[in-house]
Amino acid sequence: MxxxxxxxxxxxxxTVAYPDEPPSLPPRFRGHPTIDSTRCPEDCRQCVDSCPTDAITKDERGLALDLGRCLFCTDCTDSCPEGAIRFTTEHRMAARTRHDLVVRSGMIDRVRALDGKMLRLFRRSLKLRQVSAGGCNGCEADVNVLGTIVFDLGRFGIQMVASPRHADGLLVTGPVTENMKLALKKTYDAVPPPKIVIAVGACAISGGPHAGHDEVHDGAASVVPVDLFIPGCPPHPFTILDGLLGLLDRLGPDRTAPRGAQLTER
Amino acid sequence: MTEVLAIPNGHAVARADLPRLALDAFRALVIGAAAHRRRVSALFGVPPASGAPDAASIELIVVLADDDTGLLECASTVVGEDGLASMTPDCPEVHLFEREMAEQWGIRLQGHPWLKPVRFHPSHRPGHDAWDRPAGTWPVVGVTDFFRLEGEEVHEVAVGPVHAGVIEPGHFRFQCHGEQVFHLEISLGYQHRGVERKLVGGPGKRTIHHMETLAGDTTVGHATAYSQIVEALSGTRATPRACALRGVALELERLANHTGDLGALAGDVGFLPTASYCGRLRGDFLNATALLCGSRFGRGLIRPGGVAFDVDDGLVAQLQNRLSAAEHDVTDAAQLLWGSSTVMARFEDTGRVAPETALALGLVGPAARACGLRRDVRKTHPSGVYRMVHIPTSMAESGDVFARAYVRWLEIERSIDYVRTQLGELPRTSPRREPAALRPEMLAVSLVEGWRGEICHVATTDEAGRFRSYKVVDPSFHNWTGLAMSLRDQQISDFPLCNKSFNLSYCGHDL
Known part of the structure; x- marks a missing residue:
């Protein structure tokens, strides 16, 4: 005793002071990438060709990077002779639509909160059922971490619950394997409406490194409607927390620190 | 003894040198393995050459580990349309390997006591199906026969695939009499992503990322096993500095997971102090890995030829400081656990696996060491830095939840020492060397002691030096049946505790 x-x-x-204080992230952390297409030589496609998940495309407007496909590996930055793509330590990357995850320059917009009735219902109490549908236990582990004393998710009124019947929505990880498709659909159907779905990680957004395999369905949106996309492989717990709090309009109006302020050269 | 090709861990040989045994001799070799103190590290079918996907015969390769000599004995055979007589009745540790080869290649296995699908996918060899299912049909996962107990007041409890916690999916069937569990059957396959099939024809630009996500909590372990394969097949040697840093990362991965497991075990018996502290401390070890490479899971760190991130003196000092702080707190948290009589009452004699059972099933890692089996690849088949600097093998005897927890604690102590030593004497070489092209028509075997136990990768190359086959054996593949056995004669309410004490990978098994 x-x-x-x-x-x-x-x-x-x-317990960390987030979101009142910014998170401390390691200098080598690969967060929100930035693109400077003006550095690209005319015919260069090194980054496009090196990307394992075809997250980078190039057209007459320059490079575009899909955060929903990005594994935040170094294959593009290593291949680029001009430093046109760089990773910052910016952790805030969640978005409400798939389209919003495509970056051309600068940073993506702050995540838009739920509106009207949904916000009133969930702002101060959100219960989520987690479904791993082919996740590698990376995303699962860093969602689990939110329950530890470090992040203490409960203080925001957000809780992972044991049954979909008790839940306001699903938090999906993994590319949705063929063998989990039915279970995911059934779990979604068991959640009473109104409900939301959050896709966490490159797999749940786009299939990630498994995109295009015969055995997977390239993400949660193939089975259920998705309300929030949180990129990463896996996303840092702070990235997930920022997404959840942004969705619930819990980040506060004063938290508008200029994005990319912590730009670091790698 | 039958002709085999014995190679050390992390070596490659020409495919032509692999002995091709007659089917009977091959069976005798595998069945006799245990009597000769060998373990089955891998047993698998090799895909037919690309021109003949529906080939009438299929090649089997076995890798037997000899823990006394540190050699890996390899042999092959060919199975035709008739299939083969199952070896499982005489050699239980191949039971899942046989089910896997039946499912993947449609090999008929006569006399297998429980020949069911493993991952619920169609045969990879068109026209060959071990269960004679119609062509192109996709078996519904989990729809299969289960072992059933009949009798008055006997009841069945089915759990999953979606569980109550934040955890991967799997299906568990308990045969109970009241609280007492007579038998637990575990049916997986929900996480099957088809990774092994995609590795064929590689290495490609996704290969390393597939390796890093085979089991996301074992990124360093699997990426190291893969890197050793590429280095063996290309005749490249990772630099000494890279080997040391890989060792540091592998032990940090072990520290994070073992610490998390101690916390989870404490939480399952309602002992919240250790549960809370270890939840935080696990993150401290993950953050140490993130200091190295930016990713808490070690993504991007291990690459063929070496490591992609180097350290300087400042970073080393920072890591040492964090390690000391974490060591102090994790020691405190663990001592609370061992000093609590209520915790010990729940841990001791719960989920016991007898040493004979562990031996028969071929358990690996902490689960095997907790039963008194001296199995640790770092010691018996060392590669990389473990060849130079040894790490003591942590053992326990009782085979129960306590033993599995205590082995973890001993390993936490030793891993901290190991990381500290390695960081203190990093060789001053470059961190990485560019690997050459893979040599054609070769076979390579690579073992790594991940935090769950032995990770085994076996690759063969084709005439162009691409992967003709790539076999991954995650430690969970050996150990899931161990968990099932640990539940026998236990209360069903002890399942979460027993499950945490193994903490096996679903996706590492399902691939």
Whole structure:
């Protein structure tokens, strides 16, 4: 008993002050990429060709990078002779539509909150059922982390619940394997309306490294309507938390720090 | 003894040198493995050459690990339309390998006691189906026979595929009498993404990313196993600095997962102090990996030929400081666990696996070491930095939840020491060397002791130096049946605790 109390003192208070204070992320963290198409030589397609998931395309307007496909690997930055693509340590990347995830220059917009009735219903209490549909346990692990004392998701009124019947929505990870398609659909149907779906990670958004395999369906949107996309492979817990809080309009009006302020050269 | 080709871990040989045994001799070799103190590390069918996808015969390759000599014995045979008599009745550890080859290549196996699908997909060899299902049909996952117990007041409990926690999907069938579990059958395949098939013809630009996501919590383990394959097939040697940094990353991965497991076990018996502290500390180890390479899971770090991120003295000092702080707190959290009589009452004698069972099933990793089986690839088949600097093997005897937890704790202590030592004496070479092209018509075997146990990759190349086959054996493939056995004669309410004490991978099994 005394030992437990003593430990409690030495282990200390560990919950982060997010979102009131910005997160501390390692210098090598690969967050929101930025593109400078003016650096691209005329016929160069090195980054396009090197990308394992075809996240990068090039047309007359320059490069476009789909964060929903991006694995945040270094294949494009390593291949680019001009440094046209760079990763910043910006963790905020969630978006409400698939289209919003395509970056040409600058940063993507701040995630748009739910509107009207949905916001009133879920803003202060959101219960989610997690469904892993072919996820590699990367996304699952970093969603789980939100439940630890470090992030303490419960303080925002967000909770992972054991049954879809108790849930306001689903948080889907994985590319949706053929073998999980029916289970995902049934779980969705079991959630009482109105309901939302959140796709976490490159797999759940686009199939990720498994896109195009015969055995998978290239993401959650193939089976259920998706309301929030959170990119990453896996997304950092802060990226997931930012997405969830943005959706619920819980980030506060004063949190408009210029994006890309922490731009770091890699 | 039968003719085999014995090679050390991480070596490649010409395909032509692989002994092609008669079917009977091959069967005798596999069945006799246990008696000769060998383990079956891999047993699989090789895809037919690209020109003959519906070939009438299929090649089988076996890799037997000899933990006494540190050699891997390889042999092959050819199976025709008649299939082969199952080896499982005489050699239980191949039971799942046989089910897998029946499902993948439509090989008929006579006398297999429980020949069911593993991942529920159509045969990869058109016109060949071990169950004579109509061509092109896709078996519905989980729809299959289950072992059933009949009797008054006997009831069946079905759980999954979607579980109550944030966890991957799988289906569990319990045969119970009241609270008492007579038998648990585990049916997986829900996570099947078809990765192995996509690796054929590689390496391509997605290959390393497939490796890093085979089991996302074992990114470093699988990426290292793959890198060793490419290095063996291309005749490239990873630089000494790369080997040391890979060792650091592999032990950090072990530290994060073992610490998380201790916390999860504490949480399952309602002991919240350790559950809370370890939940946080697991993240501290993951963040140490992120200091190295930007990713908490080590994505992007391990590459064929070496590592993609180097460290300088400042980073090393930072890592050492974090390691010391985490060591202090994880020691405190673990000692609370061992000092609590309520925790020990729940851990001890729960989910016992007898050493004979562990041996028969071919368990690996902490689950095997908790039963007194001295199985640790870092010691018996060392590669990379483990050839130079040894790490003690952590053992326990009782085979219960306590033993599996305690082995983890011992490994946490030793991994911290190991990381500290490695960071203190990093060789001053370059971190990476560009690998050459893969040599054609070769076979390579690579073992890595991941945090769950032995990771085995076996690759063969075609005449152009592309992967003709790529076999992945995640430690979970060996160990899922161990979890099923641990539940026998236990209360069904102990399932979560037993499950956490194994903490196996679904996608690593389903691939």
């Amino acid at each position: 005394w030992k437990i109390l003593l430990s409690r003192l030495t282990q200390g208070h560990r």
